[in-house]
Amino acid sequence: MDERYPPIEPYDHGMLDVGDGNAVYWEACGNPDGKPALVVHGGPGSGYGPNARRFFDPERYRVILFDQRNCGRSTPHAGDPAVDLRHNTTDHLIADMERLRAHLGVDRWLLHGGSWGSTLILAYAQRHPERVSEIVINAVTTTRRFEIDWLYRGVGRFYPEQWDRFLAGAPGTPRDGDVVGAYARLVNDPDPAVRDRAVTDWCAWEDAVVSNETKGATNPYGDRPSTARTAMVRICSHYFAHGAWLAEGQLLRDAHRLAGIPGVLVHGRLDLGGPLDTAWQLHAAWPDSELIVVEEAGHLGTDETRRLVVAALDRFAAG
Numbered sequence: 600m601d602e603r604y605p606p607i608e609p610y611d612h613g614m615l616d617v618g619d620g621n622a623v624y625w626e627a628c629g630n631p632d633g634k635p636a637l638v639v640h641g642g643p644g645s646g647y648g649p650n651a652r653r654f655f656d657p658e659r660y661r662v663i664l665f666d667q668r669n670c671g672r673s674t675p676h677a678g679d680p681a682v683d684l685r686h687n688t689t690d691h692l693i694a695d696m697e698r699l700r701a702h703l704g705v706d707r708w709l710l711h712g713g714s715w716g717s718t719l720i721l722a723y724a725q726r727h728p729e730r731v732s733e734i735v736i737n738a739v740t741t742t743r744r745f746e747i748d749w750l751y752r753g754v755g756r757f758y759p760e761q762w763d764r765f766l767a768g769a770p771g772t773p774r775d776g777d778v779v780g781a782y783a784r785l786v787n788d789p790d791p792a793v794r795d796r797a798v799t800d801w802c803a804w805e806d807a808v809v810s811n812e813t814k815g816a817t818n819p820y821g822d823r824p825s826t827a828r829t830a831m832v833r834i835c836s837h838y839f840a841h842g843a844w845l846a847e848g849q850l851l852r853d854a855h856r857l858a859g860i861p862g863v864l865v866h867g868r869l870d871l872g873g874p875l876d877t878a879w880q881l882h883a884a885w886p887d888s889e890l891i892v893v894e895e896a897g898h899l900g901t902d903e904t905r906r907l908v909v910a911a912l913d914r915f916a917a918g
Contacts, residue, residue: 602906603653609664615702617668617695619686624672625665625699629657634732634916635705637696638664639712639720641738644834646671646827654711654909659916663708665699667692667719670830677833678826680787680794684837689844693723700730709915711908713737714873714898718843718850721881725856733915734862734888737908738870738898739878741850742843750872751779751839754808757871761807768800783836786829794829801832808872812897819899854884862888863911865904867896 612626629652636655640647646666655662668687669677677684696719700708709732710720717736724731740746755762766772769781785797805820806813813819820828838844846852862885866878875892882890896904 601902602909603650604655604657604909605653606649607652607657609652614674615665615695615699617691617698619691620675621668621686622674623665623668623695623699624674625663625703627661627663627703628652629655629660629662631661633657633659633661635661635663635703635708636912637700637708637710638662639696639710639716639723640664640667640671641712641714641716642670642831642835643667643715643719643838644670644677644831645715646673646830654905654912656913656916660912663699663703663705665695668695670827670834676826677830680791680829680833684833687834687837688841689719689722689838692719693726696723697727697730706730707732709733709735709912711735711912713900714740715742715838718742718845721850721854721857722845724860725850725853728856728858728860731860733918734857734860735865735908735911735915736862737865737900737904738873739864739866739881740873741848741877741881742839742845743847743851743877744842745847746873746877747779747839747842749874750808751804754871758807758810761804765800765804765807768797777840779836780840782832783840786833786836798829798832801836802828809897809899811869811871812899851880851884854881857885858887860887861915863907864888864890865893865900865907865911866890867893867898867900867904869894869896870898872898 609626609628614622666673772781802821806818
C-alpha cells in the first residue's frame, strides 16, 4: 500500500540564473513556514517528478525541488546535442544548491534523494555541513569508479546476453575496456543516427539491470520521452566517464564531516545496480546514520521502501 501523501501543487517556482548561461528550474510546495527540505533527484540528468513532493507532510514541510543543470525544465537542455556540458560537474551542482538556498533565504535544510541524488547530497553535505539539518537517502550510492564499473560491467554476470548487446553498441571497445567513456563519445557524435542508437542501447542496459524488479512490464529508462532520454544519457555518461570528478572513495573517506547530522539510509537488499555494501560502508563511517535494509526491494524500491522514507521524514518533521 502506498503511504505517501496526496499529490500537491507548488505555491511558488522560478528559474535561477546560476551562471555559465545556465538557469535552474526550482519550485516550492507545502507550508511556506514549514521545515525546509530539498529534494535532490537521481540520474544524473533525470530531472524530478511530481511524486517526489508526496514524501513530505505538506503541513509541516516547506519542500523545495529543482532540476539539476541541463535536464528537466532547466536550460539549456542536454536533449539538444549542441548544448555543451563542460559547465556541468559535481562542483557546479553543489554551487547551484548553495545559490538556491541563499536565493530562497533558507538557513539549514533537510536533504532527501536517492541513487545519484545520494552522491550529490553527500558531496554537498560534506562541503557545507552547517547548512544541513538531516539527511534521508534511499538507494545509496557514492559514485566511486568501482561502483560505476560494477553497474556498467560487473552486473553483466547476471544479464550476460543484455550486457553483450550493450558492449556491442560501443564497437571496438574490449570487454575490459572503458565502455562508459565509449558511450560518452557516441552520444556526442556528429551523426544523429549514431547518437540515437547509443541512447537507445544505454537505456536498454539500464532497463535490463532493473528488469528483475519491473518483471519487464515497464522500461523506466527506455520509456521516457526522446529528449529526456537523450539528456539523461548524455549527462550520465558525462559524469560517470569522469568519476563524477570525485577522488576514489572520497565520500566515504570524508564521512566524518557529517558528524552531528542525523541520517536515515534506506536500501534494498536486492539492489543489483547499487549493491548494499556501499550503504553498509557509509553507515559504518557515519555514526549518526541509521541503516534500514528492505529485504525484498531493489534499486527502484517498493511500497515498503517508500513507507520507511515517509516515516523518517515524518520523524524529522516532528523534531
